[in-house]
Structures are given as structure tokens and as C-alpha cells.
Amino acid sequence: MSQMLCSEPSAAACGRTLDVSLGPQHPSTHGVFRMNVTLEGETVVKLQPVFGYLHRNHEKIAEGNSWLAAMPYTDRLDYICPLTNNWAYALAVEKLTGIEVAERAEYLRVIVGELTRLQNHVAFLGFVMGDMGAWGSALMYAFREREKILDLFESLTGARMMCNYMRFGGCRCDLPPGWLETCKAFVESVPAFLDEMDALLTGNEILLARLQGVAPLSADRAINGGLSGPVLRASGVDYDIRKVDSYGIYNRFKFRVPRGTVGDCYDRFMLRFLEARESVEILKQAIAGLPGGPIINPKAKNRGLRPPVGEAYGRIEGPKGELGFYLISDGTDRPARLRIRPPSLINLTLLEELCVGTKIADVMVILGSIDIVLGEVDR
Amino acid sequence: MTTAIFEKLQKTFPEAGIELVNNPSPSGQHSLLVPAAQARKVAEFLRDDPEFRLDYASNVSGVDNPPKKLKETVTRKEVVEGVEKEVKETVEREVPGYLEAVYHLYSISKKHGPVVLRMRTGDRDKDVALPSLTPVWKSADFQEREVFDLFGIRFAGHPDLRRLLMWDEFVDHPMRKDYVAPDDCDYEPTPHGEILARVQARGAAAGEVA
Numbered sequence: 001m002s003q004m005l006c007s008e009p010s011a012a013a014c015g016r017t018l019d020v021s022l023g024p025q026h027p028s029t030h031g032v033f034r035m036n037v038t039l040e041g042e043t044v045v046k047l048q049p050v051f052g053y054l055h056r057n058h059e060k061i062a063e064g065n066s067w068l069a070a071m072p073y074t075d076r077l078d079y080i081c082p083l084t085n086n087w088a089y090a091l092a093v094e095k096l097t098g099i100e101v102a103e104r105a106e107y108l109r110v111i112v113g114e115l116t117r118l119q120n121h122v123a124f125l126g127f128v129m130g131d132m133g134a135w136g137s138a139l140m141y142a143f144r145e146r147e148k149i150l151d152l153f154e155s156l157t158g159a160r161m162m163c164n165y166m167r168f169g170g171c172r173c174d175l176p177p178g179w180l181e182t183c184k185a186f187v188e189s190v191p192a193f194l195d196e197m198d199a200l201l202t203g204n205e206i207l208l209a210r211l212q213g214v215a216p217l218s219a220d221r222a223i224n225g226g227l228s229g230p231v232l233r234a235s236g237v238d239y240d241i242r243k244v245d246s247y248g249i250y251n252r253f254k255f256r257v258p259r260g261t262v263g264d265c266y267d268r269f270m271l272r273f274l275e276a277r278e279s280v281e282i283l284k285q286a287i288a289g290l291p292g293g294p295i296i297n298p299k300a301k302n303r304g305l306r307p308p309v310g311e312a313y314g315r316i317e318g319p320k321g322e323l324g325f326y327l328i329s330d331g332t333d334r335p336a337r338l339r340i341r342p343p344s345l346i347n348l349t350l351l352e353e354l355c356v357g358t359k360i361a362d363v364m365v366i367l368g369s370i371d372i373v374l375g376e377v378d379r
Numbered sequence: 380m381t382t383a384i385f386e387k388l389q390k391t392f393p394e395a396g397i398e399l400v401n402n403p404s405p406s407g408q409h410s411l412l413v414p415a416a417q418a419r420k421v422a423e424f425l426r427d428d429p430e431f432r433l434d435y436a437s438n439v440s441g442v443d444n445p446p447k448k449l450k451e452t453v454t455r456k457e458v459v460e461g462v463e464k465e466v467k468e469t470v471e472r473e474v475p476g477y478l479e480a481v482y483h484l485y486s487i488s489k490k491h492g493p494v495v496l497r498m499r500t501g502d503r504d505k506d507v508a509l510p511s512l513t514p515v516w517k518s519a520d521f522q523e524r525e526v527f528d529l530f531g532i533r534f535a536g537h538p539d540l541r542r543l544l545m546w547d548e549f550v551d552h553p554m555r556k557d558y559v560a561p562d563d564c565d566y567e568p569t570p571h572g573e574i575l576a577r578v579q580a581r582g583a584a585a586g587e588v589a
Contacts, residue, residue, distance in 0.1 A: 051521075052544040057529075060554055098405030223434050223487050226518020239487050310404020313438065313483050313493055326440050326483065329404070339440040341483075349520050378544060 016040060020360070024053050028131050028364040031374030035351075035363065042359045047352045051345070054378035062338040067093060067305045070338060072164040077340060078376040079161055081120050083112045083153070084318045086166035091247060092314030092325035093168045097307040099300045104293045105170035106249045110286045111183070112156070112165065113248075113316075114279040118190065119149040120319035121230075121272040121279075124371050125197060128269060131368035132210050138201065145193050148186055155179060169300025180287060187283045194276055202270070210265075215354040215366045217263035225350040228343050229321025230271045231370055235263030241317035253285045265362075268369040306333050320344055320371055340379055344372040381409045381494055384431055391424060392417060400497065410481070410495035415509050418498050419536075422482075422515040425494070431486060433494055436516035438483040439523055441530035443503070445556045446476035476503040478532050482512065482519070500532060503555075511537035529554035 023034035032053035038046035058077065062070040074089045075082035087109055094101060101109075126142030129135075150160040155176055157163040165172050201207055217227075222235040232239060240257040242250040258274035260267030307329040315324035321343030328337035347370050355363050385399045388411070395417040400410045413421050425433040449472045457466045478500045485492030498509050511534035513519045523534045524543040531552035534540055542549065551558055 052542075052546065055544040057544075057553060059529075095406040096404055221517075224517045226436060226516065228437075237487060239490075244490050308404055310402050310406065312404055312406035312408060313495070314406075315437070322437060324438055324483070326438060326481070328442065337440070337442050339438070341438040345521055346518055349518055 017045065022363070023050075028367065029374075030127065030367070030372055031377075033372070033374050033377065035367075037355075037360065037363065039360055042361075044355050044358055044360060044363060047355045047363070049348055049351055052378055054374045056379065058379045059338055059340065062335050064334065066303070066333050067307065067335060068168075068302050070335065071166070072162065075162040075164055076375055077342070077379060078318070078320060078323075078344065078373045080123060080373050081116045081319050082161055082163045083116045083165055084316060084323060086163065087113055087248075088314065088316045088318065088323040089325050090166040090168055091316055092312055092327050093305075093307065095314045096310065096312035096327050096329055097168070097305070099169045100297050101248075102170045102294050102297045104291055105295050105297075107286050107290045108171050108175070108295065109166065109248055110250070110253070111283060111290070112153070112163075114283045114286070115149050115152065115183075117319040118276055118279045118283075119146045120371075121276040122146055122193075122197075124272050125201070125269075127371075128365070128368040129201070129207075131364045132207065134207075138197075141193075141197060141200070145190070152179070152183055152186065155182075167296055167300070167302050168305065169302070170294070170296025172296075174295045180290070183283075184287050187280055187287065190280050191277065194273065194280075198273065202273070208266070210362075210365055211269055211369075212264060212266045213262075214265040214362050215358060215369075217350065217354060219263070221350065221353070222263065225353075226346045227321070227350065228347065229318065230275060231268055231321065231347050233258065234260035234267040234271045236261055241315060241322060245315070247314075247316060252289070253282045255282050265365055265369040272371075304333055306331060311337075315341065318343055320373070320376070321347055340376075342376045342379060344374075344376040345378075348372060348377065380491060381411065384425070384494055385411060387428075387430070388421060388424070392421065395421065397421065408493060408495055410497050412497050412499065415498050415500075418496075418510050418512065419515065422496070422512050425484065425496075426515055431491075431494075432488045433484040433486050433492070435485040435487045435492075436482055436512065436518050437485050437493070438481075439512075439519050439526060440481045440483075441526035441532060441554060442479040442481055443530055443555045444477050444479065445503075447474045448472070449474055475501075477501065478503045478507060478530055480509055480523075480526055480532055480534075503531075507531055508533045508535050510535050511540075513537050528552070531555065 018039045020037045020039060022037055023029040024032040034050040036048040037044055058073050074085040077085050122142045122145050126139035129138035153163055154160045156179060157165040217235050219235045219237045222232050236259050238259055243257060255278045258271055260271055309329055309331045311328040313324055313326045315322050323343055324341035326339040327335055330336040354366050388397050396414050398412040400412050402409045425431055451470050451472060453468050453470050454465055456463055480498045482496040484494045500507050500509055509532055511523055513523055521543060523537055526532050527540055528542040528545050529552055
């Protein structure tokens with residue numbers, strides 16, 4: 001409708017805005033997530049995310065179970081990265097109780113943790129291409145590599161995705177025969193794959209047009225908005241919890257922390273590439289340095305654990321950002337409070353700010369570049 | 380770290396009544412208990428103070444502390460059959476429950492943390508208002524909505540305090556310790572009976588046999 005016909009100045013009153021409910025069933029929302037978008041033409045003027053379609057209240061379930069029984073539930077938060085979820089929970093409980101972790105288990109945790117990061121970032125590259133409309137090829141290339149990592153997880157833990165691998169003070173089981181050699185051969189093949197993806201994608205003119213300059217984010221806003229992980233570093237903030245807290249044994253490895261400059265979608269996209277390459281470096285060092293010995297601290301109690309009264313907040317650098325667990329113990333065998341700090345949810349805090357003023361087609365790319373999993377957003 | 384911040388806060392806000400809450404756990408993460416009336420001022424101070432620069436509010440959690448019955452043994456003197464004796468008596472005292480909002484703060488520029496900031500409500504059945512810290516740290520936005528949704532703390536000054544995970548018509552706060560989940564048999568999120576009646580009426584009007 002032309003501006004001349006409008007007596008009211010507001011676009012809504014003229015019927016020039018359109019409300020679109022994107023989701024909960026929408027291929028680009030990565031699960032059951034809804035955005036109520038108000039459009040003026042093709043431009044987004046308002047965006048309200050709607051959560052809760054996958055809400056199971058893990059935090060409440062955990063209060064009714066033993067401390068150990070919360071471990072398999074953590075697999076189901078961010079189901080793309082079960083092993084880092086295990087790690088974050090184990091780390092928080094170890095903080096709460098003061099349990100020491102066995103040396104070999106620390107290395108195993110780094111190996112499976114970095115494999116998880118690798119497969120998350122590789123899958124991300126495929127998903128974000130799908131969000132841009134390049135459905136299929138890139139995702140299949142990515143999933144081919146991810147499948148190799150899931151095979152490694154399966155032979156180690158018995159499950160591809162619901163691994164339930166870590167225990168307080170160590171890990172559940174040791175490497176099966178030949179696992180390390182297979183893993184080493186795979187890790188050595190990853191840079192060639194990343195080069196292939198790089199050649200396939202990053203020079204592409206359409207990809208550059210869709211990503212560069214879309215939804216830039218300043219470092220100050222990213223910090224105030226609580227963003228974490230690759231999304232925070234894409235805005236140029238030098239903050240990697242592996243370096244800052246050096247939890248586990250990360251201070252023993254040499255790796256770099258890649259950073260973006262302007263924090264647009266292209267920076268967020270490229271950061272995953274660079275982080276995957278650093279993960280390969282860490283993996284090589286961890287595989288070479290893996291010591292013998294027990295995989296779990298023999299003094300650590302898992303079943304019937306009763307942590308002393310008190311509270312602890314433990315966090316790790318998950319593939320999607322800062323994954324933390326805030327635990328309160330009242331001295332019984334059940335958590336008095338178990339709070340999950342979900343990076344996927346908190347990274348969406350600035351979604352509206354990023355999307356307003358862009359075109360509707362960019363909303364999918366912006367959401368894709370943040371990288372969320374709804375199992376973790378809604379918990 | 381927390382002790383140093385506590386001392387500085389005591390100097391800066393001598394009247395505020397900020398307390399240091401000891402944490403006996405091996406984690407050693409002690410927390411600062413800030414009275415609700417002063418919380419916004421203290422939060423802004425912590426964010427902007429050049430020494431601490433707690434620019435990153437990582438995690439916001441709700442905690443429910445239901446009312447407790449404390450049993451205390453009281454000794455009092457009583458004259459029994461003309462002889463003064465010490466009588467021990469157990470007295471039950473009820474401590475009212477309260478809700479807590481716990482903020483885990485970090486500094487990205489100084490790379491330290493966590494500093495734990497807590498606020499407590501009054502009686503959790505009547506007085507559940509706390510100031511929102513979303514204007515100080517935007518990251519608290521969704522998390523305070525979640526705490527409101529699941530615990531029922533009303534954050535005054537929050538820009539958009541709606542339920543986050545449960546649906547808008549939901550009435551209770553499921554993370555409270557005394558929450559009782561409804562019996563699944565009786566439970567209908569949408570009034571199914573009404574809709575069924577409407578559909579049947581439409582069918583009957585169109586001449587369909589039910």
C-alpha cells in the first residue's frame with residue numbers, strides 16, 4: 001500500500017506490516033523453536049523468540065535422583081555434544097567434592113572433548129549451508145566426517161550420541177584395542193578434509209554475499225549480552241575458558257585462540273573453521289602424550305555419593321560456548337539444586353538486536369551462525 | 380577475590396548491609412549477599428569499577444529454600460515439688476522460606492571470577508519481588524525470565540517479564556520444592572471438551588452422522 005493512502009503514521013495501522021510465525025516446525029530453526037517476526041516488506045522490524053517446546057525440566061528431574069543419575073541426562077541437553085556436557089557436570093561435581101581426576105582420564109577427556117568440538121563445528125558448517133539454501137551437498141560432506149567421529153564414540157562408549165562416558169574422578173571405561181590408532185589416523189586426515197571444505201565453500205561468491213557484513217556485533221554488546229564461545233570470539237573478544245580457567249590439563253597444550261574482527265556472520269562462520277584446526281592440534285598433542293594408569297581415581301565415590309554441604313559453579317568451554325553447572329548440596333545423596341547454564345539459550349539473548357533491520361532471509365543465516373541446539377535451549 | 384570485593388564494597392557502601400556468605404565446600408566460592416534495595420547500585424558499581432570490572436554476568440539461577448522447622452533444645456529452670464530443677468525442653472521454631480537469585484559474575488577484561496552475588500526475597504509465599512539486573516547486564520534477560528517462570532521471583536524493572544519455558548496460561552512455579560505436578564489424567568492444556576463440542580456441532584450442521 002502506498003504511503004499516500006495512510007492517514008496514520010504507523011506502519012502497523014496501515015496494514016503494511018506482516019506478522020509471520022517462523023516455527024516451531026520450520027527447517028531452519030534447528031528443532032522446535034519459534035520466532036514471531038514482524039515484517040515491513042522484507043525487513044524485520046521486530047522479532048520475539050518463543051521457547052519451551054522441548055522443555056523437560058532436567059533441573060527438577062535431577063533433584064529427585066542421585067548425583068550420578070544426573071550424568072546420563074546431561075547427554076540429552078546438547079545432543080550434538082554429549083561428551084562435553086558430561087565433562088562440565090563431572091567438573092562441577094569434582095569442584096563441589098574436591099575429588100581429584102586420574103591423569104589418564106584427563107587426557108581421555110581432552111581427546112573426546114576435542115573430538116566433540118570437531119564434530120560440532122564440522123556439522124555446523126553443513127547446517128549453516130543448509131540455512132542458506134545450499135541444502136544437501138555441504139551437509140553430506142560434513143556428516144561423512146562426523147560419522148567417523150561418532151563411530152569412534154560408539155566403539156569407546158557404546159553409544160553414538162548418548163555416551164554417558166564420564167564419571168566423577170575419571171571416565172567409565174578404557175580405550176578398546178586399536179582405538180587410539182584409528183583415532184590418530186582420523187585426526188591426521190582431518191586437515192585435508194578442512195582444506196577441501198575451505199576450497200568448496202569460503203571462496204564462493206554467493207556464500208560471501210550472504211555472510212559478509214550481515215548482523216555485525218560489537219565486542220561490548222557481545223560481552224554485556226552474555227554471549228560465549230565462538231560467537232563471543234567472533235566479535236574480537238579474546239576469551240576462551242580453556243585458556244582462562246585452564247581446567248583439566250589444557251595448560252599443557254599449545255593452541256591458539258582464533259578471533260574475529262567485526263563479528264558478522266562471516267566471522268562467526270570462519271571461526272568454526274579455525275577452531276576446528278586448533279582442535280586438531282590439541283588432539284595430536286593429547287594422543288601423543290596419553291599416559292598409562294587407571295582411568296578413574298580409585299578413591300572417587302560415584303554411587304551413593306554425598307558431597308559435603310556447600311555449592312560450586314563449574315564451567316567448561318563447550319563447542320557452543322560456556323557450559324556451566326551450578327550445584328548446591330545439602331549433604332544428602334541428591335542434589336538440592338542443579339542449575340544448567342545453557343550457552344545455546346544465552347547466546348540467543350541478542351537475537352532480536354541482530355535481526356532487526358535485516359531481511360527475512362538473513363534471519364535464518366543469523367540464527368544458524370549462532371549455532372543452537374534446542375535440547376539445551378529448552379532443557 | 381570475593382573477600383577483596385567484599386572489603387571494597389563495605390568501604391563504598393557502608394550503610395548497605397552487604398554480607399559475606401561462607402561456602403564450606405572445597406570449591407571455596409563464597410558469595411556476597413546484597414539487600415534487594417541496594418542491589419542495582421552495587422551491581423553497577425561492580426560492573427564499572429576499574430579494579431574488578433565484572434562485565435560479564437554469566438549465570439543467573441533461582442534457588443528455593445522452603446520453610447524449615449528447627450528443633451531447638453531449651454534449658455529452663457522450673458520448681459518441681461519444691462525443688463528447683465533444670466528442665467530440658469524441645470521447642471519447634473518455624474523459619475520462613477525464601478527464594479534466592481544467584482548471579483555468577485566474571486570479568487572478561489580482567490579474566491577473573493566467579494564472583495557470586497545473591498539476593499534474597501522475603502517470605503516466599505507473599506513477598507517475592509527483587510530488582511532486575513537486566514539493565515546492568517543484558518545477559519540476565521532470558522535467565523531472569525526463566526527464574527520468574529520456574530521459581531516465581533518477580534523482577535522489578537525487567538523490560539519483558541513473561542514466562543520463558545512454560546506456557547503463558549500456566550499458573551504455578553514448577554521448580555519450587557513444594558510444587559505438585561498435576562495428575563496427567565485430569566490435565567488438559569487446551570480445553571479439549573469445548574473444542575470437541577464445537578467440532579461436533581459443525582459436523583451436525585453439515586449433516587454428518589457422528
